[in-house]
Amino acid sequence: MDAGIREGVDRETVEAVQSMGRYKYGWETDIETEYAPRxxxxxxxxxxxxxxxxxxxxTDWRLEAYRRWLRMExxxxxxxxxxxxxxxxxxxxxxxxxxxxxxxxxDEVDPKLLATYEKLxxxxxxxxxxxxxxxxxxxxxxxxxxxxxxxxxxxSVGTTFKEELKKAGxxxxxxxxxxxxxxDLVRQYLGSVVPQSDNFxxxxxxxxxxxxxxxxxxxxxxxxxxxxTYFRINAENTGQFERTLIIADRGAYVSYLEGCxxxxxxxHQLHAAVVELVALEDAEIKYSTVQNWYPGDEEGRGGIYxxxxxxxxxxxxxxxxxxTQVETGSAITGKYPSCILxxxxxxxxxxxxxxxxxxxxxxxxxxxxxxxxxxxxxxVSKGISAGRAQNTYRGLVSIHPRATxxxxxxxxxxxxxxxxxxxxxxxYIEVKNSSSRVEHEATTSKVDxxxxxxxxxRGMDEEEAVxxxxxxxxxxxxxxxxxxxxxxxxSLVAISxxxxxx
Amino acid sequence: xxxxxxxxxAAADRLASLALPAGGAWATEARRAARQxxxxxxxxxxxxxxxxxxxPSTLTAAEPPRAATFDPREPMPFEAVDRVKLVFADxxxxxxxxxxxxxxxxxxxxxxxxxxxxxxxxxxxxxRLEAAGQTPVPRPLAALNTATAADGILIRATGRVAKPVxxxxxxxxxxxxxxxxxxxxxxxxxxLTVLESGPAAARCNMGMEVEVADGGxxxxxxxxxxxxxxxxxxxxxxRLGRGARLKSxxxxxxxxxxxxxxxxxxxxxxxVAHVAGASLGDGTFHHDxxxxxxxxxxxxxxxxxxxxxxxxxxxxxxxxxxxxxPGAQQTDGYQISQALLLDEASxxxxxxxxxxxxxxxxxxxxxxxxxxxxxxxFYLRARGLPRAEATDLLVLAFVAEALDEIxxxxxxxxxxxxxEGWLARHRR
Numbered sequence: 008m009d010a011g012i013r014e015g016v017d018r019e020t021v022e023a024v025q026s027m028g029r030y031k032y033g034w035e036t037d038i039e040t041e042y043a044p045r046x047x048x049x050x051x052x053x054x055x056x057x058x059x060x061x062x063x064x065x066t067d068w069r070l071e072a073y074r075r076w077l078r079m080e081x082x083x084x085x086x087x088x089x090x091x092x093x094x095x096x097x098x099x100x101x102x103x104x105x106x107x108x109x110x111x112x113x114d115e116v117d118p119k120l121l122a123t124y125e126k127l128x129x130x131x132x133x134x135x136x137x138x139x140x141x142x143x144x145x146x147x148x149x150x151x152x153x154x155x156x157x158x159x160x161x162x163s164v165g166t167t168f169k170e171e172l173k174k175a176g177x178x179x180x181x182x183x184x185x186x187x188x189x190x191d192l193v194r195q196y197l198g199s200v201v202p203q204s205d206n207f208x209x210x211x212x213x214x215x216x217x218x219x220x221x222x223x224x225x226x227x228x229x230x231x232x233x234x235x236t237y238f239r240i241n242a243e244n245t246g247q248f249e250r251t252l253i254i255a256d257r258g259a260y261v262s263y264l265e266g267c268x269x270x271x272x273x274x275h276q277l278h279a280a281v282v283e284l285v286a287l288e289d290a291e292i293k294y295s296t297v298q299n300w301y302p303g304d305e306e307g308r309g310g311i312y313x314x315x316x317x318x319x320x321x322x323x324x325x326x327x328x329x330x331t332q333v334e335t336g337s338a339i340t341g342k343y344p345s346c347i348l349x350x351x352x353x354x355x356x357x358x359x360x361x362x363x364x365x366x367x368x369x370x371x372x373x374x375x376x377x378x379x380x381x382x383x384x385x386x387v388s389k390g391i392s393a394g395r396a397q398n399t400y401r402g403l404v405s406i407h408p409r410a411t412x413x414x415x416x417x418x419x420x421x422x423x424x425x426x427x428x429x430x431x432x433x434x435y436i437e438v439k440n441s442s443s444r445v446e447h448e449a450t451t452s453k454v455d456x457x458x459x460x461x462x463x464x465r466g467m468d469e470e471e472a473v474x475x476x477x478x479x480x481x482x483x484x485x486x487x488x489x490x491x492x493x494x495x496x497x498s499l500v501a502i503s504x505x506x507x508x509x
Numbered sequence: 510x511x512x513x514x515x516x517x518x519a520a521a522d523r524l525a526s527l528a529l530p531a532g533g534a535w536a537t538e539a540r541r542a543a544r545q546x547x548x549x550x551x552x553x554x555x556x557x558x559x560x561x562x563x564x565p566s567t568l569t570a571a572e573p574p575r576a577a578t579f580d581p582r583e584p585m586p587f588e589a590v591d592r593v594k595l596v597f598a599d600x601x602x603x604x605x606x607x608x609x610x611x612x613x614x615x616x617x618x619x620x621x622x623x624x625x626x627x628x629x630x631x632x633x634x635x636x637r638l639e640a641a642g643q644t645p646v647p648r649p650l651a652a653l654n655t656a657t658a659a660d661g662i663l664i665r666a667t668g669r670v671a672k673p674v675x676x677x678x679x680x681x682x683x684x685x686x687x688x689x690x691x692x693x694x695x696x697x698x699x700x701l702t703v704l705e706s707g708p709a710a711a712r713c714n715m716g717m718e719v720e721v722a723d724g725g726x727x728x729x730x731x732x733x734x735x736x737x738x739x740x741x742x743x744x745x746x747x748r749l750g751r752g753a754r755l756k757s758x759x760x761x762x763x764x765x766x767x768x769x770x771x772x773x774x775x776x777x778x779x780x781v782a783h784v785a786g787a788s789l790g791d792g793t794f795h796h797d798x799x800x801x802x803x804x805x806x807x808x809x810x811x812x813x814x815x816x817x818x819x820x821x822x823x824x825x826x827x828x829x830x831x832x833x834x835p836g837a838q839q840t841d842g843y844q845i846s847q848a849l850l851l852d853e854a855s856x857x858x859x860x861x862x863x864x865x866x867x868x869x870x871x872x873x874x875x876x877x878x879x880x881x882x883x884x885x886x887f888y889l890r891a892r893g894l895p896r897a898e899a900t901d902l903l904v905l906a907f908v909a910e911a912l913d914e915i916x917x918x919x920x921x922x923x924x925x926x927x928x929e930g931w932l933a934r935h936r937r
Contacts, residue, residue, distance in 0.1 A: 084558070086864075408853070408854075408856075411853065421863075421865070423865065423867075423868035423870070424868065425868055426835070426836070426838070426867055426868045426869070427835070428866075428868070429864070429865060429866045430863070430865045431862075431863060431864045431865060432861075432862060432863040432864075432874070433860070433862050434859075434860065434861060434862075434876075435858075435859075435860050436857070436858065436859040436860065436861075436876055436878070437562075437856070437857075437858050437859075438848070438850070438856060438857045438858070438878040439856040440850070440853045440854075440856075441850030441851065441852055441853050441855060441879070441880040442853060442880060443878070443879070444877075444878070444879040444880075445876075445877060445878045445879065446875075446876075446877045447859075447861065447874075447875060447876040447877070448873070448874075448875050449861070449863060449873060449874050449875075450871075450872070450873040451863055451865050451870060451871075451872040451873070452870065452871055452872075453868040453869055453870070
């Protein structure tokens with residue numbers, strides 16, 4: 008066994024560093040696309056609603072959001088700097104022409120689209136499993152299946168394992184379908200966690216979201232496989248606004264994975280998603296993200312502006328939500344997956360690795376709002392800055408007077424690689440009763456010279472050594488990821504830092 | 510500076526007609542500049558992020574709310590210390606109660622007297638450190654202080670000053686509104702201790718600018734008055750040269766509203782700043798420590814240690830920040846803020862911030878909040894200590910880390926005794 012395999016870094020990581028280009032997913036699919044007219048207006052909102060064949064209540068909901076959005080101002084409190092976004096100079100709806108008639112099954116989907124996902128390593132055929140997982144475990148392929156909803160620009164291409172999931176009672180489909188097929192569920196829960204006009208970007212999303220995923224797991228059901236959505240931006244000058252709604256009914260369990268990529272472009276593109284999770288009594292939702300949008304080039308040209316609102320409502324007693332995120336992409340990130348711990352003894356967890364290299368700027372963290380008694384939350388955040396990047400952890404832990412006996416533990420560590428980057432920590436802590444315990448710890452340091460020296464002595468080159476040390480630094484979070492993602496995340500950590508040494 | 514334009518309303522009208530103290534030469538210039546800054550910033554309001562947890566309205570109002578005077582029935586702090594004693598009653602200098610303003614190695618003057626002179630060393634500092642401390646976060650109350658303070662003490666230490674300079678603030682009138690501004694310069698290699706004590710007034714706005722030149726040492730120990738209804742906004746602006754050291758400790762007991770800000774810039778290589786505080790509140794007590802430390806040079810060290818003991822609905826606030834500028838390598842920054850909540854009604858609100866632009870740094874912060882450890886209490890009671898005494902002992906142990914920041918043993922002991930006294934008076 009060589010040195011590279013010890014301490015949480017396997018051969019794959021090291022090989023990934025050696026063999027891979029900087030951004031692996033920067034290519035474009037050459038496909039004919041149908042756009043809505045450029046810009047944003049009530050007509051565009053109506054058009055999107057119409058394209059999705061939505062009922063009137065949904066159109067009205069969108070329009071109401073749009074009108075509120077017109078009166079809102081773009082927030083400036085995050086530690087990110089970027090030129091003003093021209094909301095009229097982009098497309099809000101883009102759909103491959105070959106999807107004009109909704110394919111009845113995946114067999115009917117344009118082969119170009121299928122090839123795109125294949126190239127991305129996303130299995131759209133049910134006999135396939137996620138790339139990179141083969142040989143990863145001794146578990147039979149059967150046990151490692153993942154159902155995928157593939158979203159391409161503004162529309163869902165298809166969802167796998169739908170029938171099999173249905174047998175278990177699980178609904179997993181595009182949200183556009185859910186609005187048509189399960190209007191009662193959607194009406195009950197949509198906007199109940201992130202209200203229509205929650206914040207500037209969420210309000211914009213409420214007006215123009217085009218697709219996304221919908222999950223409902225009925226009482227007492229443990230979802231038989233991992234669910235996942237893969238978001239791909241392909242069209243130029245187009246914003247992606249997806250909306251995800253996951254409901255775990257009493258005693259249900261679901262693990263959901265989310266991945267995303269975009270082509271390499273000189274211009275910036277906006278991504279403003281909203282994710283709402285509802286966990287009822289004794290339910291558990293595990294939500295994992297590997298965010299790998301195009302980060303821009305070494306000079307800071309191009310890249311995605313990623314302003315996302317993710318929130319979970321632990322509505323029922325003893326419910327549990329766990330957010331895990333690996334943030335390596337996007338030029339600008341503003342993202343705070345949060346938990347409202349409403350039910351007594353409910354639990355929220357947040358594990359995050361945020362890597363910013365070159366000119367990337369990330370402002371990310373979480374909010375844990377303790378409302379119920381004996382609620383618990385745990386935050387582990389690892390921020391890594393390299394190049395000229397700025398990386399900020401921003402968080403809130405709020406213990407309300409009635410949330411007696413609650414507990415929070417927060418640890419946020421920052422690692423700096425190079426002397427031109429920045430690492431910042433902005434935690435807000437509000438404790439309004441004495442029977443709760445809150446602990447917050449944060450450290451900032453640079454890659455330890457002794458550890459690097461140790462690795463180099465054993466024959467690793469400097470980049471390998473940094474990858475090893477950084478993987479060790481992130482270990483706690485990597486371990487919280489489902490295996491499908493842990494592999495990918497681990498090699499991503501190495502790739503994202505490539506070129507940051509020396 | 511990203512300050513909003515002055516907000517319309519009564520406060521703006523008040524600022525526009527703000528009268529400056531008469532009779533200053535160089536000071537008038539500095540006061541005018543401060544008034545201009547203030548007009549641009551406007552007074553703080555509840556919507557300002559920097560005042561998220563502390564309502565500034567009674568600090569910015571034209572008239573202070575009435576505050577009853579209070580007889581603590583104990584000697585003023587530092588009575589036993591051999592010191593240069595200078596007394597202000599309700600913000601007005603009390604010559605009769607003060608000692609001779611002289612000691613070896615130090616020049617001491619009143620701002621009211623020195624302000625009229627053409628040339629004075631304080632001219633290069635008065636309002637200058639405050640102005641520098643207005644970025645990146647505006648501190649309008651400090652500009653208000655610079656603009657309107659008619660008096661204060663100017664201290665220049667040229668050698669090792671054996672006697673501390675003790676500023677005692679008495680509160681005699683229920684409606685008094687004191688504004689004082691002190692300027693301190695510790696010359697290269699000099700060493701000075703400044704003590705402050707007392708409630709000062711129904712409301713006080715206290716400003717202190719401190720320049721510690723290369724190799725200088727500045728000790729600051731402050732005991733804020735026990736009057737329940739008093740209000741205070743204080744600012745310390747300090748700049749440290751190469752190898753300079755600053756140690757500041759504040760004990761706050763009671764007071765309906767206290768906001769203590771410390772804005773410290775480590776400008777010379779190897780400078781060291783320690784800022785600490787212990788605050789004890791029972792009932793209507795709101796105490797806010799807001800600290801901003803900038804590492805602007807290589808090899809500097811900073812420590813922030815704040816402990817709060819809160820009961821019967823008292824509120825403790827901590828906003829601490831360490832900013833490490835590009836190039837400020839080999840930085841060692843440490844920050845701890847902890848609250849002990851003695852009952853369910855009290856609350857602790859904290860924002861321990863780091864902003865770091867250099868990679869060879871060691872910065873950490875910790876923040877905790879919780880009740881008395883029942884296991885520790887049980888341990889002590891099992892050894893025969895009554896509950897109240899055992900609780901006091903644990904509280905003392907809790908604040909010990911902050912007290913340890915006082916270098917002088919005698920002063921530390923005096924603070925400890927006062928702490929114990931408060932605990933004994935505020936048992937359940």
